[in-house]
Amino acid sequence: MKNSKGTPFGKRYEVLEEIGRGGMGRVYKVFDTIRAEELALKELSRQHTDSPAAMLGFKNEFRIMSEFRHPNTVRVFEFGMNEENIPLITMEFISGKNLSDLSNLSVEQITDILIQICQVLAYIHSRLYVHRDLKPDNIKHLDDGSVKLLDYGLMSQLGVQASGKISGTYYYLAPEVIVGGIIDESTDLYSLGIMGYELLTGQRPFTGTRKEILQGHLKQIPADPASIRSDIPPSVNAIIMKLMEKDKDRRYRKSSEVLEDLQYLTGKTKFVETTALRQGYLYSSKLVGRTDEITHFDRNIRKLKQGESTSLFIGSPAGMGKTRLLNEMKILAELEGVRTLYIDNQTAGDRIYGWVNGLLRQIIPLSEEQDIRHYGESLARISDSLIPELGTSEPEDSFQTPISGFEEIAASVAGWLASVTQNDPLVLFLDDLHWTDLMSIQVLNEVIRRKEKFRMLIVASFRNDEVEKTSPLWHTLEEELTEYLKLVPLSHGQTRTLIENLLYPSEISDEFSAYCFGNSGGNVFDLIEFLRYLITEGLMTKSGSQWAEPVNPESLSLPEKLEERLLLRVGKLTDETKDLADAASVLGDELNLESWQIVSGYEEDRFFHAIDELIRHQIIVKTDGHYQFAHDKIRTALYESLPDARRMDYHLKTAEFLETRLMGNDQHLVPAIARHFAMGQNKNKAFEYSLQAARSAEQNNAEWEAFDHYRNAARFLEENPSLSPSPSEGVPLLLEIYEKAAQFSSAAWIDASTCLRWLQKAIDFYVRNEHKEKVFGLSLSYIVTSSITGNYNAARSKIPEIVGTCDVGEGTLSYAILYGAGVCLTDWYQGYQNDCFDHAVAAIDIFEKQLDTLPDDAWPAYSWSLFWRDKARAYLGKPVDMANVDKIRQLMVEGKSDKTIYWHTLTAVTARAAFTGRWADLLSWKQLASRLSRKMGKVFWFECWISHSYLYGALHHGEFFQLENHIERVQASPDPYQVRLAWLFRGMLHLTRGDYSQAEQNLREFLRMEEENPDNSYLEGFVYLARTCIALGTTDKASAYIEKGSQLATAGPYENPLYQLQFLQLKAELAMTRADYTQADHCLTQGLALAETLDNPIQTGFIRKLRGKLYIEQKCLEDAEDQLNQARDSFLFLKNKYQAGQVVTILESLTQREEYKMLPRGAGPDAVALSQTITDQDEQAITRTEDAMMRTQTEDVYIKTKTEEEGLDQTETER
Helix, strand or coil: CECCCCCCCCCCEEEEEEEEEECCEEEEEEEECCCCEEEEEEEECHHHCCCHHHHHHHHHHHHHHHHCCCCCECCEEEEEECCCCCEEEEEECCCCEEHHHCCCCCHHHHHHHHHHHHHHHHHHHHCCEECCCCCHHHEEECCCCCEEECCCCCCEECCCECCCCCCCCHHHCCHHHHHCCECCHHHHHHHHHHHHHHHHHCCCCCCCCHHHHHHHHHHCCCCCHHHHCCCCCHHHHHHHHHHCCCCCCCCCCCHHHHHHHHHHHHCCCCCCCCCHHHCCCCCCCCCCCCHHHHHHHHHHHHHHHCCCCEEEEEEECCCCCHHHHHHHHHHHHHHCCCEEEEEEHHHHCCCCCHHHHHHHHHHHHHCCHHHHHHHHHHHHHHCCCCCHHHCCCCCCCHHHCCCCCHHHHHHHHHHHHHHHCCCCCEEEEEECHHHCCHHHHHHHHHHHHCHHHCCEEEEEEEECCCCCCCCHHHHHHHCCCCEEEECCCCCHHHHHHHHHHHCCCCCCCHHHHHHHHHHHCCCHHHHHHHHHHHHHCCCCEEECCEEECCCCHHHCCCCCCHHHHHHHHHCCCCHHHHHHHHHHHHHCCCECHHHHHHHHCCCHHHHHHHHHHHHHCCCEEECCCCEEECCHHHHHHHHHHCCHHHHHHHHHHHHHHHHCCCCCCCCCCHHHHHHHHHHCCCHHHHHHHHHHHHHHHHHCCCHHHHHHHHHHHHHHHHHCHHHCCCCECCECHHHHHHHHHHCCCCHHHHCHHHHHHHHHHHHHHHHHCCCHHHHHHHHHHHHHHHHHCCCHHHHHHHHHHHHHHCCCCCCCHHHHHHHHHHHHHHHHHHCCHHHHHHHHHHHHHHHHCCHHHCCHHHHHHHHHHHHHHHHHHHHCCCCCCHHHHHHHHHHHHCCCCCHHHHHHHHHHHHHHHHHHCCHHHHHHHHHHHHHHHHHCCCCHHHHHHHHHHHHHHHHHHCCCCCHHHHHHHHHCCCCHHHHHHHHHHHHHHHHHHCCHHHHHHHHHHHHHHHHHCCCCCHHHHHHHHHHHHHHHCCHHHHHHHHHHHHHHHHCCCCCCHHHHHHHHHHHHHHHHHCCCHHHHHHHHHHHHHHHHHCCCHHHHHHHHHHHHHHHHHCCCHHHHHHHHHHHHHHHHHCCCHHHHHHHHHHHHHHHCCHHHHCCCCCCCCCHHHHHCHHHHHHHHHHHHHHHHHHHHHHHHHHHHHHHHHHHHHHHHHHC
16 A cells, blocks of 8 residues: 555545554544545554564554454554555544443443453454453444454463563553563453443542552452442342452453353353364463462562562573563562562573673663763673663773673672662562573672662572583572572472363363373473373364363373474474474574564565464464563474574574674674574674674673684684784784683683694794794693693693793793793692692792892792692691791782782692691681682682582581582582592592492592592592492402502602501501501501691591500500590590591490499599580680680681681772
């Protein structure tokens, strides 16, 4: 339809009057000169004409209306554009009166009107839509008594979640629309009840201000219509009040139910619901099986109202109903009058700081101008350019100017939230947090740590089986700042309840519910998808409103995997619709109509018809702003089933479309464009955008994302060198990438082999160009990367290369840097602790001879040397020099070193505390180290360096709580050193619990890995395998392990007094099994002397305990008692009640022996006194001993620990 000029709509249409307007446009009464009749003409508002998606949505409204064929709907005629390219829809003009203009209607007339509205609603609902804008102004009453339903602009898909944004007229809104609940038939029926109330009584049930009206819908019970108008029959009164029930379970659920009741009153023909389109369309408006979680959330809401900010994480595998639960919680919060913000990380998480940008978009309308200016300035650099309120602070070369760290970003976010929540609290929902980037998680953690600054409840959900144990997402849980709810599968009974809701009003047999439970395992999505599959395959059928179950379901032969059932169900679609779903699976999570149509290549009619079919089969759902898959499992199954050629084609089309949407400096689409071009095999474009994405991620301090994009760019450049621009300063771009990305602090953990290959290529280039300084620096990085990833031979072979190529002579500064910052690391990892110590001492000597003239770039190497000297001391069982620790800290304060080196120094202190049994010291230092690493944004396996100390100390102290979980997280580390430790400590844990066969299995696997490539835990394999074999009675095996381990610990590179001490105890234990008491006593005497030399109280306790057992076997009971009492005192000095308790058990057993009872009276304590040992007497002994000894030993340590974090913060401020 094209119009000639003349009127605003061309010569064809003569505007007679404006008859309505709304948010999306205006409606006019016009005269069509061609049809020679009066029509209604709807025009899209000009403010929406620049949006392709809004234009398509307007077209879709026309298409849906054109398909409606019902006496009570409006006929549409044409869709067209005026001369200004404003879209128009023409439809029949209804000349009757609006219901709002009618008065003095009889009850019979009103019930007839309600019946007609129910009939048209039933028709619309059968086509899987909800009208959502029922009100008297949208219903025309004709002279013949019939009615017409108008305005379908707010219509939405049946069974989807409302956004919580108020759409529609306040007077007629159902409660679930206000709070973001499930939109279904009963939503329209509530509005129908409000209209019926108004028609019958002449007044609305809820009036007042906007807020008062909305609160009325949510909480107030209106007066009965019959109390206002006396001729209203009780039955009609009951129908109206049931329609207006706030609880959907008590409201009419379907139009057919209302019709049945109304027609029973009037005696009119029974209406039969059209069900063809509803076959297999399942949804439940009721949340099932999450009562405990809702109760927990309600407690947090009450805390929030009292001024306490909290955070709550909800984890479960996919399909358990996390999103639905969060939406239900959102409804409850809003019913309590608390404001809510909701961010879907599945759509926001495709970019760095995704949820932060989502938050900024939503809090700007809640903020004062001064807050937007103040906080917007600091956050503009990480925000979308599509948030114009924040302005822009892009420098000339944004890639060269890093943005603030995550701590600073979190401080700005927390400050802004403090201002926004000063008067009214908020609940922030973060759904699907597993999709978000690492930097966003770091910001979230910091915001939670500052939660006392604002009034907000943070609720986040994630797939706990897809979040690595090493992820920082767990940090605030470990710090006990966040509560954690783990969703479990539905029980059999809950599964039955959900099925009854889905198949309402059909009755469900026990056999069928058990069959469904067995096939779904209580997973909500799997259950619903299973039912859909049965319906699609014709194994369940519907007659009227009743479903017929399969006969003898257990005999059915069905695909076992959910993915197979999904694909079979999708296979029932037409080829055209299936292709559209395939295109959507490549586009991703949020389906914009414009991009979807362009990528699919469909004409509009084909496009919308295919969308309708996808909606009917619940492959796609339509939300307020966009379309998306009903669940990510569907998208994944479709994507993985695509043939390679089609997948590549869709990726390429998607990339080309997104490329047209890039605007200025806005980089948020670049990573997606790079990914799609890469998958589409356009290597030129993939290289270009991967490089842009890498630089942008690097600018945002997102090393993991930056490395990944640099790796892609390098791969394309290696395959096609012609892509590279002219080199800057003679260095090819590919070499720049190698050099930059391989030296990221996290690079070795991401891809060690690629890092080493890149570093070697860069080294070779600079060797050819005789750039010794570059060769030295890159080679040092090569040694570090090789060592921390277990490539010790590669690290060792690089040392002589550096010495020869870079002319590194003994006694030179470069020698000190090489050995202090590089070789010592390799020594320590390999377990060569004496070499590590000697090399560190030699480097320190060189550094300290020239401290006055030391270059700035040499100070960190000096700090590393100081650290390695004490790290080696600790692992040799010797005391750590606390003055040295303080010196490293002071260098950090002066800006000559950094937090990373100081953090590593704390690992030496924790190791010493663990090896000597000083549990309280260990916890204090570990807590400081953990806080520091998280403030630096380091991921968990950075902290795993402390895991050896923590696990060792915990096992000896009897702290088994969550130890298995901690071991699992260590095993999830990409550091091979940590992975091995997990096998070691799991074996130690089984040994402690007396599960000797499992202990041996784990420890043998650990020793197998160690013997292939030994590191500094090599000797521990022999120690604990020997201990296990003694417990199992396989003394020959134990003897072999002890002999080999003892030889390694006594001479050669593994020489180590700490292990010598343990092997002496094992030799004594083995000798005792052979009744060789002389040999046992000799070993224990040596061991005790060594333990005292090393100042190791826990080993002293172990030796005295073992000697006590030796004397018992020799029947020297007084000597046994003396040794056991001394052992007990050693453990109590350490506050180790676990070990002390074991000694007390032996002492109590000793008192029951006949020989003991024959000793002179007073020779030892009685059994009652022994049982009080730990609770009374020795607590006093601990206090006395601590006053005399522990103050001088650790007082400075405790003082420093308490003030450390504050000191670090002050240091940063001063610098």
